[in-house]
Amino acid sequence: MHIFALGLNHHTAPLAIRERLAFPAGSLQAALADLIQRGLVGEAALLSTCNRTELYCTTRDPQATADWLADYRQIPLREISPYLYTHPDRNAIRHMFRVACGLDSMVLGEAQILGQLKDSVRTAEQAGALGSVLHKLLQKSFSVAKEVRSSTAIGANIVSMAAAAVHLASRIFEQMSDTKVLFVGAGEMIHLCAHHFTGVSPAQMTIANRSLHRAQELAVEVGGKAVALETLGEILPQFDIVVSCTASPLPLIGHGMAERALKARRWRPMVMVDLAVPRDIEPEVAKLSDIFLYTVDDLSQIVSAGKDSRLAAVDEAEGIIQTQVDAFLHWLHTRDLVPTIRQLRDHAETLRLAELERARRLLAKGEDPQRVLEHLSQALTNKLLHGPTHYLNQAEDQDLAHAQEVVRQMFLSDSRNLSGRSQSNPAKPTRHS
Structure with a gap:
């Protein structure tokens, strides 16, 4: 599933449209429960204020969620579609961070939106609509907002x-x-x-x-x-x-x-x-x-000076947001690798235990320990190298160069370092009689 942020705000839609899509106070939990029950999203949170209505979710079909948004508020989709935006993945994360920091607000840098976003998180939790990804992302948006407000002048001056x-x-x-x-x-x-x-x-x-x-x-x-x-x-x-x-x-x-x-x-x-x-x-x-x-x-005059100061802080705030977007995406990608890494480790552990048990049986029969250890190391080496060797043998001509580079990166990077060190610090030659 992908992360999406979709909705409309004061930048894209006039008040007459925003007020039609806005969710009445106290209705968000029921709306989220309906959205989850329909199976349109994996996780979801709704933010509805006088200036914006936005749905944050994980889904494979953002169009279906836009359809649901219009249908639930009993508005023909064609009437709001010109004003809707859909931000996927990286852009969704960046948008949510900007909203939390007040960079997307009517009054630049205002702090009220952060409280409204926290309320939406509590509502989503009560509706059972948050999972590990969206919960982590929303909590991250709060910490990004805190960093921006503490390290820039985005909220330090009067702008109203x-x-x-x-x-x-x-x-x-x-x-x-x-x-x-x-x-x-x-x-x-x-x-x-x-x-x-x-x-x-x-x-x-x-x-x-x-x-x-x-x-x-x-x-x-x-x-x-x-x-x-x-x-x-x-x-x-x-x-x-x-x-x-x-x-x-x-x-x-x-x-x-x-x-x-x-x-x-x-x-x-x-x-x-x-x-x-x-x-x-x-x-x-x-x-x-x-x-x-x-x-x-x-x-x-006071307001103008405050706005100038806040505008000067925008670039600095955007830099912080970009760094934190990259950090969250890294966490997300690492999280996606966990099942594969666990599977790889489990496979290696199965091979290790099988060879260890075989070595114990040989030792119990009185076999020479040195020969048992040699056999153990050779068997483990052969089994661990079976996968990459088979991968190389099965590669087609046009893919062979890529396959070789992948295997080198995975298995030979340490040997390169070792060979480099041995060349820079050559061992003393052995004299033969």
């Missing part, structure tokens, strides 16, 4: 607006766990920012939005609370950090509102991050000495 917002706030407030954060809006950018801020565990997170229902949905996700946008002026003094991103055509926080908030806070500093275009916060607010106002342009 949300992460930049957290970074700027943490420069002003050393103890982020003591801060109160207000998010104005409930769109995609605010969702990203709110989830990033959960990583620093602020004391309180509040979402203010025109649609209270949408604010409540996000508040549940991040463990915060929701308020109506109309209360913004009243509640603003309570917060140390304000992150705003709405579609309002006019500013929501003006110089006067910000100044009143500062007075109510007794001039304790505030960080305001305005990610909206047009702006939600009047530029004049930056003139207040105790307010640190950052705009989308400020964050873009």
